[in-house]
Amino acid sequence: MSEILYERRGGIAIITINRPEQRNAISKVVRSGLREAFERFEAEEDALVAILTGTGEKAFCAGMDLKEAADTMIGVPPRGFIPVLGDSIHVTKPVIAAVNGVAYAGGWLLAQMCDLCIASENATFAITEGKVGRGMPWATPLAHMIPQRIMMELLLTGDPIDARRAHAVGFVNHVVPQAELMPAAIAMAERIAACAPLTVRAARETVYLATEMGRSAALRAANHVFEKVYRSEDAQEGPRAFKEKRKPQWRGR
Incomplete structure (x- = not known):
């Protein structure tokens, strides 16, 4: 079973992290699969909008696969270690994050790098690197997205916030019931795709x-x-x- 799924619905590309048993954690295979998926999306002229989501109802992405990280003894991640839109991946078309559960650490990063974000009511967000001794230089763009003191609390404590709080501080566009998440993301994508x-x-x-x-x-x-x-x-x-x-x-x- 592929760890990254790529599906087309008309002008919409749906990219899904497919490791539900590992809470869709970011492995080496996920990293390369995401890169290939976004490159494919950019290359397909009739693909106008993409949606990034995760399999299941528990996790959008729980962050780096720490078991794999422990085995490989990774130090400073090289640039492009995780394919990040606007940094190591060039995409000119809109991408919507459909966050269906936990979005921690690298999962927060994946939601952050998208242009828009819709979250299910059970979604939670956290930048947990401080709890495992890792770094979060990728969080720098948050200064343009949420208030400084909210950002400071998130980075220094590693504490999670729920979807409603993420919406209140401006990180999430809309919060919907779990069953309505993908329909809401597709509806937004369709509205965008209908424009010039x-x-x-x-x-x-x-x-x-x-x-x-x-x-x-x-x-x-x-x-x-x-x-x-x-x-x-x-x-x-x-x-x-x-x-x-x-x-x-x-x-x-």
Whole structure:
């Protein structure tokens, strides 16, 4: 049985960590499988949105497989050790985390690296590295996502927060009952996929530019990013479809 599942539903790619007996912990096979899955998603032109989730109802991902880590005696993880979107993996299309249970340590990282996050009511989140003597340099982008003192508490104590608290501090977009998690994630993905793909990609890039630049520099960068959108066929198709009272036929060009 593959430890990473890749499924297509129309324009949506569903990537699933499939190690439920190990609470979907990140093994060597999971790391390589995630890399291959995201590279495949980026390469498939008709794949417009991805959803990352885990098998079962107990865990999205419990973090690094510590038994494997103990056996390999890993020290400082090399860059790209875990395939991280926006760092060691280049993806230009939106990714939604559908968190179906525990998201601890590396599991938090996987939820954090996604563009959007929907959590089930039983989901819990924690950065537990302090409890096992490991590090969390990857948590740095959290400073742009949640308040400083919340981040400080999470990193220094390793204590978990539930889905409602994660939503309240801005880490999670929506909290839904367990049975509604994948339908809610797919519904969000479908709404995104229905929009003009060039605009979606440019908007996603603009959000990240705005977190890394000052106001004026970000505005200049956004104008450059959206120039391709304004010059596209889709920019003409959208108003034309509205005028003709029909659904737009996006071409992504």
